[in-house]
Amino acid sequence: MTTALRPTATAAARVVDAVKTYGAGDTEVRALDGVSVDFPAGRFTAIMGPSGSGKSTLMHCAAGLDTLTSGSAFIGGTDLSGLDDRALTLLRRERVGFVFQAFNLLPTLTVAENITLPLDLAGQRGDREWIDALVDTVGLRDRLHHRPAELSGGQQQRVAVARAFAGRPDVVFADEPTGNLDSRAGEEVLRLLGSTVRRTARTVVMVTHDPVAAAHADEVLFLADGRLVDRMPDPTAERVLDRLKAFDAPGVRS
Numbered sequence: 001m002t003t004a005l006r007p008t009a010t011a012a013a014r015v016v017d018a019v020k021t022y023g024a025g026d027t028e029v030r031a032l033d034g035v036s037v038d039f040p041a042g043r044f045t046a047i048m049g050p051s052g053s054g055k056s057t058l059m060h061c062a063a064g065l066d067t068l069t070s071g072s073a074f075i076g077g078t079d080l081s082g083l084d085d086r087a088l089t090l091l092r093r094e095r096v097g098f099v100f101q102a103f104n105l106l107p108t109l110t111v112a113e114n115i116t117l118p119l120d121l122a123g124q125r126g127d128r129e130w131i132d133a134l135v136d137t138v139g140l141r142d143r144l145h146h147r148p149a150e151l152s153g154g155q156q157q158r159v160a161v162a163r164a165f166a167g168r169p170d171v172v173f174a175d176e177p178t179g180n181l182d183s184r185a186g187e188e189v190l191r192l193l194g195s196t197v198r199r200t201a202r203t204v205v206m207v208t209h210d211p212v213a214a215a216h217a218d219e220v221l222f223l224a225d226g227r228l229v230d231r232m233p234d235p236t237a238e239r240v241l242d243r244l245k246a247f248d249a250p251g252v253r254s
């Protein structure tokens with residue numbers, strides 16, 4: 001293993017020289033064109049960039065939902081390319097949490113059952129104190145026995161956030177978590193993600209199109225044409241918006 005490929009102790013997830021192509025020959029698309037990036041432990045990182053820049057592809061490959069064409073992806077010190085499908089499924093279940101735009105709660109289960117679903121699937125009891133604290137953090141104690149259909153969109157996404165963190169994962173990947181929410185409910189979910197990172201030293205990686213959402217992160221990564229072209233620590237919505245505008249400006253590339 002070369003030095004460049006050795007995972008750092010502080011990266012919850014990382015990709016090295018990540019290349020992902022779709023199709024072949026004239027129709028080949030290079031969705032990721034040599035991206036190397038660490039997602040530091042205990043930090044909230046947002047991924048932004050124009051449509052088609054490779055955000056979802058990067059997230060899916062970093063999370064073990066998809067495989068790279070070349071390069072490496074690590075969760076903690078585990079090289080995902082060395083894992084077969086079964087091992088990848090187990091790793092995702094035990095060490096990765098997910099929050100999707102569409103909430104993806106199971107309608108027949110109660111809120112409490114949805115929150116512990118990943119643990120139940122893994123045959124684990126989980127840390128009851130941790131889960132109890134999560135229920136309070138997301139403010140759903142009085143809804144624990146309700147079904148998702150009885151909750152607002154914002155409440156459903158808060159259930160999904162609790163579910164994502166229930167197993168104390170190394171990293172939570174959030175794909176447009178506020179895309180289906182009005183701005184107030186979205187703001188609550190973002191504050192929840194940020195405060196959970198800061199209070200519990202968990203790690204969140206979020207793909208978003210929304211500069212206001214990205215401003216909740218500790219750092220924003222900008223992709224363009226499948227490459228990492230910029231990073232912005234301590235972002236504000238205004239600065240993120242200005243940076244995004246530069247992608248559209250004639251003659252300005254990254």
Ligand SMILES: Nc1ncnc2c1ncn2[C@@H]1O[C@H](COP(=O)(O)OP(=O)(O)OP(=O)(O)O)[C@@H](O)[C@H]1O
Pocket residue numbers: 022023029030031049050051052053054055056057058
């Ligand atoms: N399954 C696929 N087959 C072929 N091409 C794909 C596939 N998935 C993604 N692509 C292409 O890869 C490139 C990157 O796509 P990706 O979805 O990662 O971008 P994105 O930045 O998440 O876009 P958006 O903001 O529109 O969601 C695009 O050109 C896209 O068309």
